[in-house]
Structure formats: structure tokens, C-alpha cells
Amino acid sequence: MGLDDRKLAVLRAIVEDYVSTQEPVGSKALVERHQLGVSPATVRNDMAVLEEEGYIRQPHTSAGRVPTDRGYRLFVDRLSRVKPLSPAERRAIERFLVGAVDLDDVVHRTVRLLAQLTRQVAVVQYPSLARSSVRHLELVPISTTRLMLVMIADTGRVEQRLVELPGPVPADDVTDLRRLINEKLTNARLSETPPLVQALVEEVPPGLRPTMTTLASVLLETLVERHEERIALAGTANLTRGGLLDFQGSLRPILEALEEEVVLLKLIGETEPSTTRVLIGDENEFDNLRAASVVSTGYGPGTTILGGLGVLGPTRMDYPGNIATVRAVARYVGELLAQN
Amino acid sequence: MGLDDRKLAVLRAIVEDYVSTQEPVGSKALVERHQLGVSPATVRNDMAVLEEEGYIRQPHTSAGRVPTDRGYRLFVDRLSRVKPLSPAERRAIERFLVGAVDLDDVVHRTVRLLAQLTRQVAVVQYPSLARSSVRHLELVPISTTRLMLVMIADTGRVEQRLVELPGPVPADDVTDLRRLINEKLTNARLSETPPLVQALVEEVPPGLRPTMTTLASVLLETLVERHEERIALAGTANLTRGGLLDFQGSLRPILEALEEEVVLLKLIGETEPSTTRVLIGDENEFDNLRAASVVSTGYGPGTTILGGLGVLGPTRMDYPGNIATVRAVARYVGELLAQN
DNA sequence: ACTGGCACTCGTTACAGTCGAGTGCCAGGA
DNA sequence: TCCTGGCACTCGACTGTAACGAGTGCCAGT
Numbered sequence: 001m002g003l004d005d006r007k008l009a010v011l012r013a014i015v016e017d018y019v020s021t022q023e024p025v026g027s028k029a030l031v032e033r034h035q036l037g038v039s040p041a042t043v044r045n046d047m048a049v050l051e052e053e054g055y056i057r058q059p060h061t062s063a064g065r066v067p068t069d070r071g072y073r074l075f076v077d078r079l080s081r082v083k084p085l086s087p088a089e090r091r092a093i094e095r096f097l098v099g100a101v102d103l104d105d106v107v108h109r110t111v112r113l114l115a116q117l118t119r120q121v122a123v124v125q126y127p128s129l130a131r132s133s134v135r136h137l138e139l140v141p142i143s144t145t146r147l148m149l150v151m152i153a154d155t156g157r158v159e160q161r162l163v164e165l166p167g168p169v170p171a172d173d174v175t176d177l178r179r180l181i182n183e184k185l186t187n188a189r190l191s192e193t194p195p196l197v198q199a200l201v202e203e204v205p206p207g208l209r210p211t212m213t214t215l216a217s218v219l220l221e222t223l224v225e226r227h228e229e230r231i232a233l234a235g236t237a238n239l240t241r242g243g244l245l246d247f248q249g250s251l252r253p254i255l256e257a258l259e260e261e262v263v264l265l266k267l268i269g270e271t272e273p274s275t276t277r278v279l280i281g282d283e284n285e286f287d288n289l290r291a292a293s294v295v296s297t298g299y300g301p302g303t304t305i306l307g308g309l310g311v312l313g314p315t316r317m318d319y320p321g322n323i324a325t326v327r328a329v330a331r332y333v334g335e336l337l338a339q340n
Numbered sequence: 341m342g343l344d345d346r347k348l349a350v351l352r353a354i355v356e357d358y359v360s361t362q363e364p365v366g367s368k369a370l371v372e373r374h375q376l377g378v379s380p381a382t383v384r385n386d387m388a389v390l391e392e393e394g395y396i397r398q399p400h401t402s403a404g405r406v407p408t409d410r411g412y413r414l415f416v417d418r419l420s421r422v423k424p425l426s427p428a429e430r431r432a433i434e435r436f437l438v439g440a441v442d443l444d445d446v447v448h449r450t451v452r453l454l455a456q457l458t459r460q461v462a463v464v465q466y467p468s469l470a471r472s473s474v475r476h477l478e479l480v481p482i483s484t485t486r487l488m489l490v491m492i493a494d495t496g497r498v499e500q501r502l503v504e505l506p507g508p509v510p511a512d513d514v515t516d517l518r519r520l521i522n523e524k525l526t527n528a529r530l531s532e533t534p535p536l537v538q539a540l541v542e543e544v545p546p547g548l549r550p551t552m553t554t555l556a557s558v559l560l561e562t563l564v565e566r567h568e569e570r571i572a573l574a575g576t577a578n579l580t581r582g583g584l585l586d587f588q589g590s591l592r593p594i595l596e597a598l599e600e601e602v603v604l605l606k607l608i609g610e611t612e613p614s615t616t617r618v619l620i621g622d623e624n625e626f627d628n629l630r631a632a633s634v635v636s637t638g639y640g641p642g643t644t645i646l647g648g649l650g651v652l653g654p655t656r657m658d659y660p661g662n663i664a665t666v667r668a669v670a671r672y673v674g675e676l677l678a679q680n
Numbered sequence: 681a682c683t684g685g686c687a688c689t690c691g692t693t694a695c696a697g698t699c700g701a702g703t704g705c706c707a708g709g710a
Numbered sequence: 711t712c713c714t715g716g717c718a719c720t721c722g723a724c725t726g727t728a729a730c731g732a733g734t735g736c737c738a739g740t
Contacts, residue, residue: 237595255577
């Protein structure tokens with residue numbers, strides 16, 4: 001449909017103004033604040049077309065225009081100019097992330113940083129187990145019939161499980177098992193371990209067979225089935241900015257969605273390498289989040305993606321700014337993990 | 341002063357009605373809904389006294405009465421009757437907590453359970469490190485100059501830290517160190533470890549002295565200084581119940597407070613053994629939480645207190661019910677940890 | 681193709697009036 | 711002495727009306 005350059009410029013101006021003022025924007029205000037070079041009347045005609053095409057709408061007959069989800073989509077795809085981070089922001093990122101002592105610390109600092117910079121709700125997924133490798137497996141005897149299985153991933157993530165053995169196992173055997181398991185599994189990708197674990201059961205001396213079988217089932221559970229991805233969240237208080245105009249007056253559905261890890265994972269976890277994904281309002285598959293937008297991307301050392309991170313806020317958000325920030329933070333975190 | 345039995349009964353009735361209806365309660369409605377045996381006029385006189393004493397107040401001249409923080413306090417201390425849990429609730433608790441596979445799981449299930457039963461925001465502190473003992477310390481070689489130190493506490497909590505060694509250390513020495521450290525520290529209370537760690541440095545053969553010194557400082561940091569208590573939260577969506585009448589219209593300060601772990605720890609972490617603490621509105625030391633109440637208690641196996649748990653909600657909350665629930669959940673969690 | 685002008689819409693605000701829940705007080709009765 | 715019924719009063723909530731103004735759509739003119 002005929003959307004000439006000026007009409008696109010008008011849409012861009014409407015989005016930018018509405019995002020910053022939070023109020024429906026009218027034709028007069030528009031020509032005053034942007035150099036469009038035409039009169040309000042002309043702008044009104046353009047607006048009428050934009051409305052017909054579904055990019056903007058009028059809350060009330062006598063009010064200005066507001067972008068629709070479709071309008072934001074067009075804005076994000078074709079109209080927004082990249083907004084480079086300010087030096088202050090770059091400095092903030094570095095200052096914030098330097099000095100993290102362990103993985104938990106990195107994730108916590110990252111999520112807080114994101115929330116602070118974007119003034120939105122920030123979500124960071126812990127490095128996904130499925131995509132990492134085994135650095136070391138440790139068997140710690142608790143009693144003669146109980147072991148603590150500790151798995152250390154190359155990302156620094158640590159998982160542990162208590163194992164009830166079928167019968168008493170002497171310390172020497174535990175040592176043997178530990179050696180055997182580490183020989184076979186160290187450096188293996190977690191997603192590739194199941195056949196290796198199966199093979200382990202076969203290789204073990206007959207006396208240890210029952211013990212190894214028990215261990216194997218726990219191993220599989222810990223390494224693979226238990227995809228319990230962890231998530232960190234920060235900045236929920238930012239949801240209350242903008243009075244209750246955003247989110248049509250009720251934070252309830254948003255808060256509910258934020259409590260479901262499954263939902264958050266779907267939102268930020270399914271990212272293709274080096275893309276920044278933007279989900280606007282309706283595009284979201286969860287009813288509770290129809291009034292929200294999500295900007296997310298993957299992070300990891302180099303080109304590997306270990307997890308996702310992103311921000312969630314009202315559809316009326318600063319897309320260019322948030323996209324830039326999310327990307328920058330993801331890159332810094334990736335570098336940090338690479339040093340590990 | 342003279343608060344005779346009937347005046348107290350009136351106060352109790354006001355609290356109960358206000359909590360359930362969320363609306364200022366008038367004298368007429370009171371006599372209708374409770375068997376007070378007197379006329380509205382009499383109740384009005386009593387109300388006048390209660391107001392003078394600061395237990396209730398009138399939002400507007402022509403409205404009913406609402407309890408003040410002081411009124412709730414009196415209610416909690418002297419007027420509320422214990423509300424036994426319903427069988428359904430008991431069943432819910434058991435069903436919910438059975439089947440937890442590890443500590444993380446226990447804590448997560450507990451906090452969700454609490455939120456669901458009380459319909460408030462639930463907070464659960466992870467078993468405090470300071471109060472637990474060392475079950476095992478593991479040294480995992482990552483490279484010749486790097487170790488992963490893993491500490492397993494008797495509560496099932498696991499902490500790990502990466503250690504950069506001053507120089508390469510052969511595997512045999514690592515084994516020796518592991519044995520030595522475990523000999524001295526296993527079963528020690530974390531709060532009592534510092535002198536033991538110091539002693540360790542002296543006992544080690546001179547060749548391992550520098551390595552042990554490095555290890556010691558990380559150990560101290562991990563075991564003692566790094567009091568990084570962890571917290572789980574659930575049910576924030578419950579804050580939006582009761583429209584925006586509670587919390588004087590703005591969730592902001594509450595949400596901000598809930599993001600500060602320090603604040604939460606102060607709220608639920610400082611509990612004396614087997615007491616249930618109730619903080620009502622003003623009594624709270626944080627300005628952000630002036631409009632909220634907190635019911636909290638400690639939990640742990642037997643009489644030891646390993647951490648705190650509780651709920652946070654509007655001052656207008658069902659104190660007897662929440663107190664009963666918090667206590668019951670704490671007891672069940674304690675039993676669960678004892679089995680460990 | 682753009683612009684100025686004009687009639688129109690409709691949400692917002694202000695104001696006045698009514699209604700009613702709830703109160704305080706008082707005089708009378710157990 | 712304590713309780714009760716009655717009564718005047720207060721004041722927030724709601725309703726209806728009117729004025730205002732931001733913003734629009736349309737049209738005729740350049």
C-alpha cells in the first residue's frame with residue numbers, strides 16, 4: 001500500500017513522541033516538534049491513511065493518535081535508527097560486571113544492570129545446562145550407602161544430587177567409579193551424554209554393576225532430563241512507572257506471568273544466534289503478556305549461545321534504546337564468560 | 341483506659357469485618373453481623389472510646405471505622421483466636437512438599453505453597469550457612485594452577501568457588517590437602533571454622549604452605565565472610581488483590597523493597613526460636629513497607645533455626661489464618677530437613 | 681499536492697444538587 | 711449507672727448540566 005516516505009516519517013514521529021510523553025499525539029504538536037516541513041492538515045491526511053492501514057489508532061474521537069502493535073512493528077523493522085550507547089552507559093556496564101566472583105554473582109549483577117539501564121523488567125537465564133559441557137563429576141561419600149553427586153559444568157554452573165545406593169560401597173570403589181565416570185564424561189556436551197552413560201554401565205566390573213546402574217539413572221536425570229533452567233529477575237518495580245496507564249491498569253497478569261519460569265524461558269530462551277528478537281504485544285503467545293513487549297537475545301562466549309537475556313516492558317517502550325542495551329550487555333557477559 | 345470486654349469484642353468484630361469486606365465498618369452493620377447483644381448506639385459509644393485510644397479511625401467523617409496499626413496489634417496480641425488449619429490445607433502442605441528432590445526444590449516448593457495458601461507474598465530464606473555445619477569439602481582440580489572448592493553443608497546447601505593457586509600443585513598434593521582439610525573441618529559449625537582454618541595452615545608440610553594459605557583465605561571467605569544468604573520469593577501477583585486500595589494505591593515501594601535481599605533478610609531472618617513474629621505497618625523499620633505487615637518464623641530440624649520464612653501483605657490481612665499457616669509450613673519444612 | 685478554515689466530536693473539568701451511610705449527642709428508661 | 715431510640719448533622723459518592731478545548735475530517739482555494 002502506498003506508504004511514501006513522509007507517511008513513514010510521520011509514523012516514526014508519532015512513535016517517538018508517544019513513547020516519550022505517554023500521551024496521544026496530535027497533528028499540531030507533531031509539526032511543532034519535528035521538522036516535517038508540512039502543515040498539520042497534511043499530517044492529518046497522512047494520519048488518516050496510517051490509521052486505515054492499522055498502524056495507529058485513536059483512543060477517542062477527539063484525541064490524538066497512538067501507535068498500534070502493528071505500528072510499533074513497522075517502526076522497529078524499518079524506521080528506528082540505531083541508538084549508540086552513551087559513554088556513561090558503557091562505563092556503567094563495565095563497572096558493574098567487573099569483580100563478579102562466581103556465576104551466581106555474574107547473573108545477579110547482569111540482571112540488575114539490565115534493569116537499571118533500561119528501566120524495565122530484566123530477565124537473565126542462567127547458562128543452559130543442555131548446551132554446556134561437563135568439566136568434572138565428583139562423588140562425595142556421605143555414608144556407606146549414600147553419595148553426593150556433584151557436576152561442575154564448564155560455565156561454572158554446579159548441580160548436585162543425593163544418591164541412595166542399593167547397598168554399601170567401599171571407599172576404594174567410589175574412587176574407581178569417580179575415575180571411570182570422569183574419564184568417559186569429562187568435556188562431553190551434556191546433550192550428548194546419554195549414550196556415554198549407558199556405555200558406562202556395561203564397562204563397569206560386575207560387582208559394581210548395581211551401584212553403577214543407580215548412579216546412571218541419577219546421572220541421566222541430573223544431566224539431561226532435569227532441564228530445570230534457572231532464571232534471574234530484576235526491576236519489577238519498573239512496571240509501576242507510567243502510573244497505571246501501561247498494562248491497561250492491572251499489573252496482575254504481568255506479575256503472574258513473571259512468576260512462571262516456563263513462560264520466561266519461552267520468552268528469552270529461544271533465541272537464534274546473534275539475533276535480537278523483539279516481541280510486540282499481540283505477537284506474544286501468552287495472553288497475560290498481550291500488553292507487553294519483550295526484547296531479548298542470546299549470550300555466550302564467542303558464537304555459542306549458552307542462554308538468553310532480555311527486558312520486558314510496556315509496548316510503549318524505547319525500542320532502539322533497549323535493543324542497543326540488551327545487545328551490549330549480552331556481548332559483555334559473553335566476553336566475561338569466555339575469560340572463565 | 342477502661343477497655344472492657346465488650347469494647348474489645350467490638351474491636352475484634354471491626355477487624356474481622358474489615359479484613360473480609362475491605363470496607364469501613366459502621367455500627368449498624370456490626371450489630372447485624374455479630375451477636376453483640378447491644379444496640380448500634382451503644383456500639384457507637386464504644387467506637388468513640390476506641391477511636392480516642394487510637395485503635396480505630398474514620399477515613400472520612402461520614403464513613404465507618406477502620407482499624408489502625410495499633411488496633412491490629414491489640415487484635416493480634418489479645419483478641420485473635422487461633423484458627424486451626426483445615427484438613428484440606430494440611431493435605432495440601434503434605435502433597436506439595438513430598439517429592440522434593442533437593443534443597444532448591446524444597447525451598448521453591450515451600451515458597452510457592454506459602455504464597456498459595458495465604459494468598460500473600462511469600463518469602464523463604466535458604467538455610468543459613470552461618471548456622472549449618474560442614475558435611476564435606478571437595479577440591480576439584482581444574483588445571484594445575486586452578487582448583488574448584490566445593491563445600492557441602494549438612495543442610496544440603498552447596499557452595500563453590502574457583503581458586504587461583506600461587507603455583508602448580510601435583511594431584512597427590514591435592515589429595516593430601518583434601519584429606520587434611522576434611523579431617524579438621526568436617527562437622528564443624530561454619531561459624532566456628534576460622535580458628536580451625538588458621539590452624540590448618542600451620543600443620544601443613546612447608547612445601548604446601550603457600551597453596552594452603554591461598555586456600556585458607558578462600559575458605560574463610562566462602563565459609564564465613566561471604567554471608568550471602570539466599571532468598572526465594574513467590575506470589576507477588578497477590579499484591580494486586582484488593583484492587584489498589586491496599587498499599588495506598590502504589591505498589592512501587594513494596595516491589596522495590598522486595599528486590600532488596602537485605603530488606604527481606606531483616607524481615608524474616610531475625611527470628612528467635614519457635615516464635616512467630618508479626619510486624620504491623622509502622623512497626624516495620626523500612627519506610628517502603630509502612631503499609632504492609634509481615635508474619636514470619638524460623639524453621640529448622642528440631643529446635644535449631646536454620647532460616648526464616650514468612651509472608652508479607654497489606655496490614656489488612658487475615659492474621660490468625662496467616663500465622664497458623666506460616667507456623668504449620670515451617671514445622672513441615674523442619675521435619676523435611678530433619679529427614680535429610 | 682498542499683494549505684487554511686470551519687464545523688463537529690467528545691473527553692475533561694467545574695459546579696450544583698441530591699442521596700444516604702454513618703456519626704455524635706441527648707433525653708428517657710431499666 | 712448503663713443502655714437505647716431518636717434526631718440533627720456531616721460529608722463523600724453520585725448525577726446532571728454546562729463550558730472548554732484538543733483534535734479531527736472535510737472542503738474549497740492556491
